Amino acid sequence: MSADNSSFVAVVGGGPAGLLAAQRLAEAGHRVRVFEAQATVGRKFLVAGHGGFNLSNAAPGAARFATQYGPAAGHFGNLLARFGPAELRAWAAALGIETFVGTSGRIFPVPAHTPADVLRAWLARLGALGVEIHTRHRWLGFAGPCGLRLRRAATGEEFALEPAATVLALGGASWAKTGSDGAWAPLLREIGVEVVPFAPANCGAEVAWSAFFRDKVGRQPLKNIALRMNEGPEVRGEVMLTDYGLEGTPVYALTPQVRAALAAGGPAVFHLNLKPDLPAAALLHKLGAPRGKASWADFLKKTLHLGALIPTLLREARPDAAALPPDGLAQLISHLPLPVAGLRPLDEAISTAGGVAWAELDAHLMLRRRPGTYLAGEMLDWEAPTGGYLLQGCLASGAGAAAGIIAAGAPGGGV
Ligand SMILES: Cc1cc2nc3c(=O)[nH]c(=O)nc-3n(C[C@H](O)[C@H](O)[C@H](O)COP(=O)(O)OP(=O)(O)OC[C@H]3O[C@@H](n4cnc5c(N)ncnc54)[C@H](O)[C@@H]3O)c2cc1C
Known part of the structure; x- marks a missing residue:
C-alpha cells in the first residue's frame, strides 16, 4: 500500500447518497475518490424526473418527518436532524438550484430544472472540490481489514485499494439498468453482515x-x-x-x-x-x-x-x-x-425494501463488523413513500456517513 493510497476516502456508488457523502467529505478537506460501476454516475437520479421530480417534502413538518420511514424512523430522526428538508433546500440553492413547495407539500426544483441540470451543477461542484470520479469501476468485495477489491471495466484488470475510510452507497435492487442491481448483497453477507431480503416498494x-x-x-x-x-x-x-x-x-x-x-x-x-x-x-x-x-x-x-x-x-x-x-x-x-x-416485479419498483439491517451499523452508519466502512442510501433496510422522502433519506444518510468519517478524523483530512 502506497502512502498516497492511504490518504483518501473511497466512496463506492455514484448515486445521490454517495455523491452527497463525497461532497461533504471533500468540503471537510478529505481527498475523495468515487468508484462507480456504470459509465456515468447518477443514473437512477436522472430517471427520478419521470414521475415528477421531487427532492423532499415539507408537508409532515420536522417533528413528523421521520415517521415516513416506518420502522427506521428512529434512525432517520437522527439523520434528518443534521440534514433535513431545510438543509436539502440550502444545499440545492448553493448549487444554483432554487426549490419551491408545491400544493401537496412536495419540494421541487423550480420547473425549469431537470434532474440533469441538478446533476450537472452537482458534478461541477464536486469537480471544483477535487473529487475524483472513476466510472466503470466495479467494487468486487473487501480485501483484508481495510481494503477494497475493484475491477476496471476498460481493461478487465482487478486491483486492490486501501482507503483510510470507505462509504458504500450501492443503491437498492430495482431499475437494474441504472446500476442498482443489488449484486452487492452476497459480498456483505460473505463477511457475516445481515442483509434483509429485497422486496419491491412503491410499485404497482x-x-x-x-x-x-x-x-x-x-x-x-x-x-x-x-x-x-x-x-x-x-x-x-x-x-x-x-x-x-x-x-x-x-x-x-x-x-x-x-x-x-x-x-x-x-x-x-x-x-x-x-x-x-x-x-x-x-x-x-x-x-x-x-x-x-x-x-x-x-x-x-x-x-x-x-x-x-x-x-x-x-x-x-x-x-x-x-x-x-x-x-x-x-x-x-x-x-x-x-x-x-x-x-409488480422488484425491477419495476421505484424503490427497494430490505437491505443492510440497522443492527449491523453504529450510530454513525459504520459497519460494526468492519470499522472504517460506512453505509448510506437505499442499500440500508428502509422504505418510504414517494413524494421526495426517498431522495431526502438517501441524501441525509450520505451526509450522516460523511459526518461519521469526519468525526472519526480519518487520515487524509485536510483539517
Ligand atoms: C422512476 C423513478 C423515479 C423516482 N423519482 C423520485 C423522486 O421524484 N423523488 C425521490 O425522492 N426519489 C425518487 N426516486 C428514488 C431515487 O431515485 C432513489 O431512491 C435514489 O436514487 C437512491 O439513491 P442511492 O444513492 O442510494 O442509490 P442509487 O441512486 O441506486 O445509486 C447507487 C449507485 O451504485 C452503483 N453501484 C452498484 N453496485 C456497484 C458496485 N459493485 N461497484 C460500483 N458501483 C456500484 C450503481 O451503479 C449506482 O450508480 C425515483 C426512482 C425511480 C426508479
Whole structure:
C-alpha cells in the first residue's frame, strides 16, 4: 500500500447518497475518490424526473418527518436532524438550484430544472472540490481489514485499494439498468453482515382483471379516489388502471400493507372509494333518486358525475352491480373491492425494501463488523413513500456517513 493510497476516502456508488457523502467529505478537506460501476454516475437520479421530480417534502413538518420511514424512523430522526428538508433546500440553492413547495407539500426544483441540470451543477461542484470520479469501476468485495477489491471495466484488470475510510452507497435492487442491481448483497453477507431480503416498494399491484375489462379499459386514470388495503388507513389521490392492475401514488403508499397481507397468506383486498368527499347519507340519497328512462351509466354520470369507465369497473367487481338497490350500490361505490394478486416485479419498483439491517451499523452508519466502512442510501433496510422522502433519506444518510468519517478524523483530512 502506497502512502498516497492511504490518504483518501473511497466512496463506492455514484448515486445521490454517495455523491452527497463525497461532497461533504471533500468540503471537510478529505481527498475523495468515487468508484462507480456504470459509465456515468447518477443514473437512477436522472430517471427520478419521470414521475415528477421531487427532492423532499415539507408537508409532515420536522417533528413528523421521520415517521415516513416506518420502522427506521428512529434512525432517520437522527439523520434528518443534521440534514433535513431545510438543509436539502440550502444545499440545492448553493448549487444554483432554487426549490419551491408545491400544493401537496412536495419540494421541487423550480420547473425549469431537470434532474440533469441538478446533476450537472452537482458534478461541477464536486469537480471544483477535487473529487475524483472513476466510472466503470466495479467494487468486487473487501480485501483484508481495510481494503477494497475493484475491477476496471476498460481493461478487465482487478486491483486492490486501501482507503483510510470507505462509504458504500450501492443503491437498492430495482431499475437494474441504472446500476442498482443489488449484486452487492452476497459480498456483505460473505463477511457475516445481515442483509434483509429485497422486496419491491412503491410499485404497482396486480389485479386479475377479466379479459373483457383488460381489453376495454386499457390505461385510464381514476382521479380523486381514496384507497385502503383491507381495513388499513385510507390514502387519497389518483390511481391509474393498467392492463395488469393498479398503479399510482396511493397504490405505492400502500405497498408495505400489501406485502404484509400477501406474506401472511392473504387476503389482500384494495377497497376503492370512488366518491370519498360525499358523505354516505348524501350518496345514498342521490342513488335513490328516480332514474327515469336514463340508462344506468347515464344515471351514474348525471347524479354522481361518474365517468363512462365507472359502470364497467363496478360490473367488473360485481357483475350484478346494475341490479343492486341504492344501498347496495352505495356500498359498492364507496367500498369497491379489488383483490390484489401480487405486486409488480422488484425491477419495476421505484424503490427497494430490505437491505443492510440497522443492527449491523453504529450510530454513525459504520459497519460494526468492519470499522472504517460506512453505509448510506437505499442499500440500508428502509422504505418510504414517494413524494421526495426517498431522495431526502438517501441524501441525509450520505451526509450522516460523511459526518461519521469526519468525526472519526480519518487520515487524509485536510483539517
Ligand atoms: C422512476 C423513478 C423515479 C423516482 N423519482 C423520485 C423522486 O421524484 N423523488 C425521490 O425522492 N426519489 C425518487 N426516486 C428514488 C431515487 O431515485 C432513489 O431512491 C435514489 O436514487 C437512491 O439513491 P442511492 O444513492 O442510494 O442509490 P442509487 O441512486 O441506486 O445509486 C447507487 C449507485 O451504485 C452503483 N453501484 C452498484 N453496485 C456497484 C458496485 N459493485 N461497484 C460500483 N458501483 C456500484 C450503481 O451503479 C449506482 O450508480 C425515483 C426512482 C425511480 C426508479
